[in-house]
Amino acid sequence: xxxxxxxxxxxxxxxxxxxxxxxxxxxxxxxxxxxxxxxxxxxxxxxxxxxxxxxxxxxxxxxxxxxxxxxxxxxxxxxxxxxxxxxxxxxxxxxxxxxxxxxxxxxxxxxxxxxxxxxxxxxxxxxxxxxxxxxxxxxxxxxxxxxxxxxxxxxxxxxxxxxxxxxxxxxxxxxxxxxxxxxxxxxxxxxxxxxxxxxxxxxxxxxxxxxxxxxxxxxxxxxxxxxxxxxxxxxxxxxxxxxxxxxxxxxxxxxxxxxxxxxxxxxxxxxxxxxxxxxxxxxxxxxxxxxxxxxxxxx
Amino acid sequence: xxxxxxxxxxxxxxxxxxxxxxxxxxxxxxxxxxxxxxxxxxxxxxxxxxxxxxxxxxxxxxxxxxxxxxxxxxxxxxxxxxxxxxxxxxxxxxxxxxxxxxxxxxxxxxxxxxxxxxxxxxxxxxxxxxxxxxxxxxxxxxxxxxxxxxxxxxxxxxxxxxxxxxxxxxxxxxxxxxxxxxxxxxxxxxxxxxxxxxxxxxxxxxxxxxxxxxxxxxxxxxxxxxxxxxxxxxxxxxxxxxxxxxxxxxxxxxxxxxxxxxxxxxxxxxxxxxxxxxxxxxxxxxxxxxxxxxxxxxxxxxxxxxxxxxxxxxxxxxxxxxxxxxxxxxxxxxxxxxxxxxxxxxxxxxxxxxxxxxxxxxxxxxxxxxxxxxxxxxxxxxxxxxxxxxxxxxxxxxxxxxxxxxxxxxxxxxxxxxxxxxxxxxxxxxxxxxxxxxxxxxxxxxxxx
Numbered sequence: 001x002x003x004x005x006x007x008x009x010x011x012x013x014x015x016x017x018x019x020x021x022x023x024x025x026x027x028x029x030x031x032x033x034x035x036x037x038x039x040x041x042x043x044x045x046x047x048x049x050x051x052x053x054x055x056x057x058x059x060x061x062x063x064x065x066x067x068x069x070x071x072x073x074x075x076x077x078x079x080x081x082x083x084x085x086x087x088x089x090x091x092x093x094x095x096x097x098x099x100x101x102x103x104x105x106x107x108x109x110x111x112x113x114x115x116x117x118x119x120x121x122x123x124x125x126x127x128x129x130x131x132x133x134x135x136x137x138x139x140x141x142x143x144x145x146x147x148x149x150x151x152x153x154x155x156x157x158x159x160x161x162x163x164x165x166x167x168x169x170x171x172x173x174x175x176x177x178x179x180x181x182x183x184x185x186x187x188x189x190x191x192x193x194x195x196x197x198x199x200x201x202x203x204x205x206x207x208x209x210x211x212x213x214x215x216x217x218x219x220x221x222x223x224x225x226x227x228x229x230x231x232x233x234x235x236x237x238x239x240x241x242x243x244x245x246x247x248x249x250x251x252x253x254x255x256x257x258x259x260x261x262x263x264x265x266x267x268x269x270x271x272x273x274x275x276x277x278x279x280x281x282x283x284x285x286x287x288x289x290x291x292x293x294x295x296x297x298x299x
Numbered sequence: 300x301x302x303x304x305x306x307x308x309x310x311x312x313x314x315x316x317x318x319x320x321x322x323x324x325x326x327x328x329x330x331x332x333x334x335x336x337x338x339x340x341x342x343x344x345x346x347x348x349x350x351x352x353x354x355x356x357x358x359x360x361x362x363x364x365x366x367x368x369x370x371x372x373x374x375x376x377x378x379x380x381x382x383x384x385x386x387x388x389x390x391x392x393x394x395x396x397x398x399x400x401x402x403x404x405x406x407x408x409x410x411x412x413x414x415x416x417x418x419x420x421x422x423x424x425x426x427x428x429x430x431x432x433x434x435x436x437x438x439x440x441x442x443x444x445x446x447x448x449x450x451x452x453x454x455x456x457x458x459x460x461x462x463x464x465x466x467x468x469x470x471x472x473x474x475x476x477x478x479x480x481x482x483x484x485x486x487x488x489x490x491x492x493x494x495x496x497x498x499x500x501x502x503x504x505x506x507x508x509x510x511x512x513x514x515x516x517x518x519x520x521x522x523x524x525x526x527x528x529x530x531x532x533x534x535x536x537x538x539x540x541x542x543x544x545x546x547x548x549x550x551x552x553x554x555x556x557x558x559x560x561x562x563x564x565x566x567x568x569x570x571x572x573x574x575x576x577x578x579x580x581x582x583x584x585x586x587x588x589x590x591x592x593x594x595x596x597x598x599x600x601x602x603x604x605x606x607x608x609x610x611x612x613x614x615x616x617x618x619x620x621x622x623x624x625x626x627x628x629x630x631x632x633x634x635x636x637x638x639x640x641x642x643x644x645x646x647x648x649x650x651x652x653x654x655x656x657x658x659x660x661x662x663x664x665x666x667x668x669x670x671x672x673x674x675x676x677x678x679x680x681x682x683x684x685x686x687x688x689x690x691x692x693x694x695x696x697x698x699x700x701x702x703x704x705x706x707x708x709x710x711x712x713x714x715x716x717x718x719x720x721x722x723x724x725x726x727x728x729x730x731x732x733x734x735x736x737x738x739x740x741x742x743x744x745x746x747x748x
Contacts, residue, residue, distance in 0.1 A: 055741065247512055
């Protein structure tokens with residue numbers, strides 16, 4: 001990373017010097033691997049290539065075209081969007097609701113509830129998954145027991161392709177809402193009390209105070225939480241990996257799970273790298289759309 | 300692993316072992332960066348007083364084999380063995396990354412369906428020279444189908460350590476209620492028996508459990524019907540052929556007629572409990588369940604379960620099953636191959652095979668060990684003895700496991716997704732052709748040379 005010195009040589013030199021450690025680290029551990037895997041995605045690097053690098057062929061965009069032609073990819077994409085579009089808003093709503101509850105003046109033992117709601121987030125997913133598998137058990141699970149008490153037929157949560165993804169979403173919402181709740185609480189506490197008092201004096205009821213004071217004031221927090229939830233949820237992996245291994249009938253295979261399987265189970269590294277870049281483009285597109293929507297809202 | 304107060308000599312050896320390893324790690328990182336020419340400098344001389352062998356073994360086997368090692372070390376004062384235990388779930392990846400990083404052990408346990416893959420990589424040492432000279436390892440002492448999985452062409456790449464295949468575990472009492480004293484021998488009779496069992500079972504209960512997310516069952520049925528799964532050179536799938544189609548229809552039919560529940564493994568939380576409750580009367584599974592059944596099925600039901608070899612599509616020959624299990628293999632990069640082979644021979648001797656069976660419950664690979672342990676006459680293990688004489692290897696291509704998952708996924712699409720069998724199998728063939736494209740390219744290039 002010895003760049004050519006710009007015109008004001010001395011200044012530029014020392015600037016580069018100060019930047020060098022960070023640039024070296026980012027370059028060496030981020031940009032270089034990213035560039036390498038982009039190159040990888042244009043090859044058919046696989047188990048044969050490990051044996052002998054001469055077995056690598058340059059495929060151009062064939063990995064991508066094969067990917068777009070593969071039903072598995074579309075299933076994974078659909079599942080990922082299902083998870084993001086249902087699980088994302090649900091997580092934001094639940095965490096906002098929990099934040100409002102915990103932050104309400106009437107509630108006692110606030111820190112106790114905060115800790116309680118935050119606990120799932122810091123618990124190991126594997127341990128959580130094992131317990132949830134018992135909750136979801138079609139015959140002896142607590143969830144079906146509760147449904148049975150309400151007169152609803154038992155649901156084969158993890159075994160039925162229609163219910164497996166909702167089951168994963170439920171787990172993910174429960175697991176993640178505590179963290180976003182904390183961010184919302186911070187946001188709520190930053191709203192000046194006077195605004196509520198003024199609204200109250202103007203005759204605004206609880207709903208109007210929420211709609212016209214809390215929500216607008218929470219705007220930036222909401223955007224932030226929405227964004228990180230979306231980015232995180234697009235990378236769905238651990239939940240289906242532990243709970244269903246992507247089944248039944250591939251109904252819980254996400255893009256990252258597909259990438260993992262192609263790359264580390266079947267060692268089709270080139271193909272897996274292509275999946276990774278498609279995922280990157282998908283997230284990028286989602287971010288750009290999100291930004292545009294927000295701009296229009298502001299305008 | 301050397302205790303703190305070790306002698307100077309031992310310390311010295313350890314240092315000598317350490318040094319080349321540091322080199323290897325360095326080499327690995329260099330390889331990853333894309334330049335790879337420092338290979339030649341990593342060869343320090345090791346005086347041959349004490350050789351330290353590195354053995355990698357997986358899961359339970361990795362734990363129990365350590366009990367056999369002290370005897371080996373007593374018999375071979377110049378050889379030390381370091382066993383590294385690796386969880387099964389990480390084993391394949393670990394071996395591959397070790398190969399990439401040039402850090403393979405001297406010898407390792409290796410699943411016998413992985414052998415084609417590691418042989419293609421050139422990671423494994425051909426063993427013919429040692430086997431031909433050996434007084435202990437003799438192919439005739441092993442089950443033929445199992446030995447076969449360890450060979451590619453005439454080259455031997457592994458020595459069977461323990462064996463695995465699939466048979467039927469069944470409830471004798473439920474079968475008796477349905478009017479059957481023993482397991483039928485042909486598909487047609489078997490199907491009738493399953494229907495009879497389903498009748499006495501009633502709604503909510505089934506005749507047989509065939510986990511829809513396991514690859515072995517559709518593979519086995521296909522091989523039984525005479526399908527080779529891939530063509531002889533391993534270039535294309537043959538899943539649309541009449542042989543596989545017949546097996547596929549039979550397999551799928553068991554679900555469509557309600558004889559088997561359309562459930563995967565993960566969806567039945569405790570299979571043993573369900574078996575004990577009689578939710579299903581038969582289950583096609585492997586030898587590890589002999590031990591599990593003895594442990595987990597309630598004592599009053601212990602006389603009511605048994606095992607049977609798989610029925611055949613027709614005629615009087617018994618049905619085939621897959622040849623599974625694990626072998627011991629030497630790595631080409633090992634610098635102590637003779638010592639490693641001595642360990643292979645030691646572990647392959649009849650007495651150690653017996654002892655290993657008692658330690659792990661793994662079925663011995665040597666037929667003489669079956670007789671000595673009484674396994675061959677054990678009524679509950681006897682089905683395995685019979686079945687192991689009729690096992691066939693799965694196609695010996697590195698892609699075999701990927702293809703296997705595609706096969707059961709196609710079956711799942713038909714069973715649970717209502718896709719027509721014809722369309723599913725045609726799509727399966729196309730898919731397998733795509734998977735094998737690289738292999739065809741490699742074969743063509745080799746032929747052109």
